[in-house]
Amino acid sequence: MSPAKAVVTDKAPKPLPQFSSAVKYNGMVYCSGSLGLDPKTFAFAEGGVKEQTRQALKNLAAVLEKAGSGLQNVVKANIFLTSMDNFKIMNEAWDEFFPADLDPKPARTCVAVYQLPLGGDVEIEYYTQITDTNLASLRYRLHPQLRHYSREVNRLNLTSQxxxxxxxxxxxxxxxxxxxxxxxxxxxxxxxxxxxxxxxxxxxxxxxxxxxxxxxxxxxxxxxxxxxxxxxxxxxxxxxxxxxxxxxPGDYDIGYASPWAGANFFPTAEQGTLQAQLEQSTWKVLRHLATSVPEACVHFQEAVVYTREEDVGLAGPLFVGPGKEPWWKDVVDDCRGVPSEDLPRGIAAGTKFKTVCINPPxxxxxxxxxxxxxxxxxxxxxxxxxxxxxxxxxxxxxxxxxxxxxxxxxxxxxxxxxxxTLFPARGQTVLVENDPGYMMAVTAGRDDRKLGYCMTRAAGGGTILGGCFQKDNFESSADFNLASQFMKNVVDLCPSIVKPGQGVEGLKIIRHAVGLRPMRQxxxxxxxxxxxxxxxxxxxxxxxxxxxxxxxxxxxxxxxxxxxxxxxxxxxxxx
The missing domain is CATH 3.40.50.720 (NAD(P)-binding Rossmann-like Domain)
Known part of the structure; x- marks a missing residue:
């Protein structure tokens, strides 16, 4: 048996002298109870039980990451509430970290207690495995419909420039x-x-x-x-x-970028570059998959991209100014400009086209x-x-x-x-049940807080909302203030994603996600x-x-x- 070892991280509140945040022993991580305390200020997260639950779960995630484990390896959780009236609210935050499609879900006990330390409303503790990542056996999860699917497709005779x-x-x-x-x-x-x-x-x-x-x-x-x-x-x-x-596939790690992607086809390259050539050629295959290979879980979707008035000329080839056509108009299908009378307030130009969205898992x-x-x-x-x-x-x-x-x-x-020359670019998204009926993206220019996009994954994969592009940021925990901002941006410009009269509160959140894009200069x-x-x-x-x-x-x-x-x-x- 391996000796017991304390887990120490500055990304979670510092424990009192009487105990450790967690102890690693014999392939397991035993976590002390976590309160909803901010590790920097040691103050409770504002916003009641829901925000305290989120903060407690973020603290535990940081401890598990340091221990070499993760939320996907939680075996048992114990939750303590000062009032069972908060059970539903606590579960709403819990579901953001342990989504409905997680299998198996951790075993869990929830009990009401008279009082918690420091006046907290919720405390959570975990028992967690440390996964052996060197196992020769495979752990990827194949969708049952994909395992033995056979399909014969005629080879297409395409001419590529x-x-x-x-x-x-x-x-x-x-x-x-x-x-x-x-x-x-x-x-x-x-x-x-x-x-x-x-x-x-x-x-x-x-x-x-x-x-x-x-x-x-x-x-x-x-x-x-x-x-x-x-x-x-x-x-x-x-x-x-x-x-x-x-x-x-089936694993989730911040550095494993592919499962966290949207993923869609938005031509973002400058005309004449290697990236542009790669995009043009790959589009033909993605269009073929969406048309003829349903088991690939790629589908067509209408898209609109908006250029804010202050971003004209600053936002790259995907977003064009008033009266201009993008160079990629003949690459995708049915590309056309949005009439000025149909543009939302603050938007200078828009382009609609038919593209694809993928269900990455x-x-x-x-x-x-x-x-x-x-x-x-x-x-x-x-x-x-x-x-x-x-x-x-x-x-x-x-x-x-x-x-x-x-x-x-x-x-x-x-x-x-x-x-x-490689560097990470942190991206953050929210997966929701809502379906707006089309894909949308809007420029952010020099202000990342104005960025917003949404796309609905194929095969019932939910809708992805984002996002951000944070260079050299390795933070693995979700920034809920940032999430609130880009969710508002999406609802403002894509109102069909919620019911009439609703705002961000109309979004049915499945989970928050963070991934690192592998950028190269x-x-x-x-x-x-x-x-x-x-x-x-x-x-x-x-x-x-x-x-x-x-x-x-x-x-x-x-x-x-x-x-x-x-x-x-x-x-x-x-x-």
């Missing part, structure tokens, strides 16, 4: 129903036979007869970029793929399901260096020749990469590493990972193919 054609992305679905889904062990044997096989592992482990193997690493996070790369590489039956990730699970059906093998493991990835063996026992690094923000600390890095033999990078997609994912994966597939050819016997270099 982009230098990164997406024919593989559309062809990936062509003969899917003819391919059986092997079990992980069988997948090794099925393609190991014969003289013309390539074994790709994701991590990406590509083993080929001339002793070339490719390894695509997903360090820490099996996100949309890495999973899309895996799926496209699996189109080649000679590739054997092995994905290594610390977090899988189900979409990521669908990507995993499609990969597994094509024999891709997954392993839960944390990789701390490129060398470790290169040295890791494919399940077939072969060494790695090519590593594809799709670690997102992890590349900032990944040894052998340590990209100093020079945009995404998609290239062969000049210094590390056999390494291909694909990371730094910031806030536009979903809407550039398929074209980015196409580029990686091309680089892997070139690397395979370059490593034929007699060649001394990778490329």
């Amino acid at each position: 982009s230098p990164y054609p997406i024919y593989r992305s559309l062809a990936i679905f062509q003969d899917a129903s003819k391919q059986p889904e092997p079990h992980a062990k069988d997948a090794i044997d099925i393609r190991a036979k014969g003289d013309n096989c390539h074994r790709v592992t994701i991590i990406l482990h590509l083993n080929i007869p001339n002793s070339l193997s490719t390894k695509l690493i997903r360090r820490n996070r099996a996100g949309v970029i890495g999973l899309t790369i895996a799926l496209l590489l699996s189109k080649d039956a000679k590739n054997k793929l092995f994905v290594i990730a610390e977090f899988m 189900l979409y990521l699970s669908w990507l995993v399901s499609e990969c597994r059906r094509r024999g891709v093998i997954f392993k839960r493991q944390k990789i701390i260096s490129i060398t470790e990835a290169q040295d890791a063996q494919h399940p077939c026992g072969r060494a790695t020749d090519i590593v594809v690094n799709a670690t997102g923000l992890g590349s900032k600390s990944l040894k052998g990469v340590e990209d100093s 020079d945009g995404p890095r998609i290239e062969v590493d000049d210094e590390s033999m056999g390494v291909i990078h694909c990371y730094g997609h910031g806030s536009y990972g979903y809407q550039t994912s398929w074209a980015s994966a196409e580029m990686v597939v091309k680089l892997v193919g070139e690397s395979k050819r370059a490593r034929q016997p007699g060649l001394k270099s990778l490329l």
Whole structure:
């Protein structure tokens, strides 16, 4: 048994000398009771029982994070109230942290007491597991309808002006129903036979007869970029793929950006840039998924983007001024300006168009399901260096020749990469039950408090409201003042999201969420590493990972193919 160890953090109120905030012991975290005290002022949160409950839960979340655990690992909770009249109000705050779709929910006891320390109205304590993140067993959760779904789709003949054609992305679905889904062990044997096989592992482990193997690493996070790369590489039956990730779909962590995304398609790039080319190409695939692949959980939605009067000329290519057309008007469908008489007060211009919205938890699970059906093998493991990835063996026992690094923000600390140009941009959202009927976004200019957007996820995934863009901010707890502000911005400009006469109080909140966008100063890095033999990078997609994912994966597939050819016997270099 491991020795007991006190948990100490300055993000929760400092405990009295008589006890610890929490104690770690034998794979568990035992938390002391938490009151609704602000850790900076040691004063109770204003707003009654609901705000005290929120603050108590935030304090406990900070303690668990420091202990190496999290709210998703809570086994048992005990709640103490000075009055059962506050039971309903307390539960409203509780539901923001433990959403309805959480399974299993923690066991819980709630009792009324005569008095609580310092005059508090609510106190909460937890018993929590410390999850072993190095388990080889998979913990991602697949939606039941996605596990063994077979669909044959005709390959579309598209002409792309982009230098990164997406024919593989559309062809990936062509003969899917003819391919059986092997079990992980069988997948090794099925393609190991014969003289013309390539074994790709994701991590990406590509083993080929001339002793070339490719390894695509997903360090820490099996996100949309890495999973899309895996799926496209699996189109080649000679590739054997092995994905290594610390977090899988179904996990929630502030640094695992993909599950927290909206996610939608809003063209945000400057015309003529690499990002613009990636967006244009990926749009064709997303439109195809929304039209013909319902199990991907992508659907069409009407969108309107507004430019505030004070933001004209300041807000980037998504938002245009009066009388102007965006450069991307021919990329999306049915793009047109909003008549001036229909613009809300304070808005200088607006653009309407047809776009898509994705349900990220189900979409990521669908990507995993499609990969597994094509024999891709997954392993839960944390990789701390490129060398470790290169040295890791494919399940077939072969060494790695090519590593594809799709670690997102992890590349900032990944040894052998340590990209100093990466930085986090904190985003915060609220998931609600309300459905406004369309997607909306409004500029913020230089004042982040004026930002607001909403989008309804496919397949009953609720509506996402946001948000913020806070550079180099690692705070994992939700800022409820900020949330109140952007919820008000959304209700003001998208009044159909609540019933007539209602304001923010008409929003039915499911949960608050915080994630870190993996931003990079020079945009995404998609290239062969000049210094590390056999390494291909694909990371730094910031806030536009979903809407550039398929074209980015196409580029990686091309680089892997070139690397395979370059490593034929007699060649001394990778490329």
